[in-house]
Amino acid sequence: MATLFGLMLCAPASPLYCHGAIYEVLAGGVVGIRASFDTGEPMAAARVLIFAPDQPEKYYETKTDRNGIVCFSPDRKGLWVIQVLAEGGHGLRVNLPVDSSMSVQQTAGSVSGSSYLQKIIMAIAVAWGFIATGLFFSRKRGKG
């Protein structure tokens, strides 16, 4: 049982289900985004559209570098939205709330949601929790 569980933890998730992306906000005053596929591969040379707060109809366009990084300097507080459009129909949208000191309030996130494999593992984890607890208490009663 433990071996099966270990194998499941090590099994790579199917790329058919893991279409998400990961971002992190870099330190240093300038707001930077590192966009990656959930395999870890960077979204290199991807189109980036940057929307300033309260201006949904126009954007500044740039590209990520070979490491999937794009940087910009916010000039006002509010909710900035960054959309990264990678090849192959992949992309991500990131909301960055910027405060009055021009700092971003969050540092990282995933926009993939739970992959199919993650959901399986979570379901097994919860089920095993109930089973293990039941076995523990039934064994204790058996001894008495």
Added chain:
Amino acid sequence: MRINRVLILLWLMLFVSYFSFTGGQKEEADGDTTLQSASPGTGTIIFTANGEDFVRKGFIDKQGWSISFDRLYINLLDPTAYMSSGQNAVLEGTHWVDLAAGNDEAEPIEIGRLKKIPAGNYQALKFKIRKKSSGSFQGCSMVLIGRAEKKGLSVPFIIKLEEEMDFDGREGYVGEELKGMLLPEKVTSVEMTFHFDHIFGDQEAAANDHINTGSVGFDFFNQFAQNGKVHVCQSEMKSAACYDTLVRAIWTLGHLGEGHCDISNQSSAGEL
């Protein structure tokens, strides 16, 4: 006693693993509050559905068939634009939409609009696909009507799908527009996008691209042709090879632009 300790330790490890998998996503929720507190006004949200150029202009599938659509119906239920704070806007009811309506340059199809919605970042959109309960194409959730052509052969088709499922695009719309950002006294749109190339594949993509490896192509439907025409329901295709591939491809139809959706409550989930 030793076994009990092992059981407890395993349970705790799994408990920690469960919460670690759900970590990293809460940060995405905080972005709504800045806009919400500063903009108490209301605006209008327009709900649209889009089959993109694949439906409007046609395409060549992975097996070389030139696919074109005269009609492509889909039955949508209760599309809901929402913020992570819980604020939502529901376009209640069922909506039988023809994604092929209009010409090659047609805009996404407007399904309906809601007025006087509190301003905010309604980046998330969820919607259900259900079978039609009455009228023509009763019992169908999607109907594909068109023509496939290859090497001088022309095959008209009517493909009736019955799959029901729920899509939830928490990531938001990803594309060349910012959708769902509702400012006071303004109008925004939200879009349900459907990638029907996932069913047929695309000759312009590499053979080992997931768009082709995860699709069935028109040959799958052509096996049901009679007198040179394809007129088939999903229930009639269940015993065919690669039927499970078709169903799994259907489950990937729903998007918000290029933004992916979580899927749940698939009617065929227990059959594969």
